[in-house]
Amino acid sequence: MKPAIADGHVVTIHYRLTLDDGSIADESFGGDPLVYLHGAQNIVPGLERQLAGRKIGDSCEVTVPPGEGYGEYDPAAEQTVPKTAFPPNVELQVGMSFQTRGRNGRPMPVWIRKLAGDDVVVTANHPMAGQQLNFKVEVLDVRRATAEEKKHGHAHGPGGHHH
Ligand code: ZN
Numbered sequence: 001m002k003p004a005i006a007d008g009h010v011v012t013i014h015y016r017l018t019l020d021d022g023s024i025a026d027e028s029f030g031g032d033p034l035v036y037l038h039g040a041q042n043i044v045p046g047l048e049r050q051l052a053g054r055k056i057g058d059s060c061e062v063t064v065p066p067g068e069g070y071g072e073y074d075p076a077a078e079q080t081v082p083k084t085a086f087p088p089n090v091e092l093q094v095g096m097s098f099q100t101r102g103r104n105g106r107p108m109p110v111w112i113r114k115l116a117g118d119d120v121v122v123t124a125n126h127p128m129a130g131q132q133l134n135f136k137v138e139v140l141d142v143r144r145a146t147a148e149e150k151k152h153g154h155a156h157g158p159g160g161h162h163h
Contacts, residue, residue, distance in 0.1 A: 002055045003142045007039025010155040011051065012141035018134045025128060033140055040153045044069045047135055054139050064133040073130030078113065078123045085120075092120060095127060 005011055012035045016027040028034050036042035038051070046068025054060065066072050086092060094112050102108035102124075114121035149156050 002057075003144070005038055005051050005054045005139070005142055008145050008150060009038045010141075010143050010145045010149060011036055011038050011139065013051075014138045014140060016136045018136070019128070019131050020134070025133075035155045035157070037145055037149055037153065037155045042154055044133065046133070047137075051137065051139075054137075056139055056142055058137075058139045060137050062135040062137055064135065066130050066132060069131065069133045070126035070128040071130075073125050077125050078121060079110075080116075080119050080121050083118050083120055098122070 003009060012033050014028045014033045016029055017025045019025050034043075038048065041048070044064060046064030047062055049068070050060075050062045050064070083092065086098070092112060092115060094115060096112045097109050098112075099107050100110050100122075108124060110122040110124050111127055112120055113123045113125075146156070
């Protein structure tokens with residue numbers, strides 16, 4: 001019997017992510033498939049939820065609203081900082097991400113949204129925040145996770161360890 005995708009399974013998929021403007025944001029077709037541990041938040045919540053119950057050989061289209069994807073766009077999460085706040089040896093570009101510390105002191109990723117003279121507008125919004133995510137998915141493999149994979153919270157490759 002073919003196992004259906006459920007928590008504690010390692011799942012191999014090919015996927016194509018298309019945004020509403022028709023642009024392809026990401027895809028694995030033609031390259032290495034994505035291998036992830038289901039139920040461990042390795043992928044966006046809406047995709048994980050809608051892949052549950054699928055089986056090897058299934059092919060599907062999955063639509064994920066922003067709230068279950070990379071979040072709603074929050075205009076308040078923007079901040080203007082001087083260029084001098086960045087390492088001098090880095091050529092700043094729109095879309096680059098940096099690790100900063102949030103108000104609670106925990107590491108928080110930010111992305112460069114705009115370069116304006118000596119100022120840099122950074123945002124805590126993921127570049128795909130506010131976007132509906134349209135996935136085309138093919139399920140290539142489903143297997144039970146090993147105890148070690150469950151402990152680590154991610155899938156390991158066929159050659160054993162990955163770290
Ligand atoms: Zn590991």
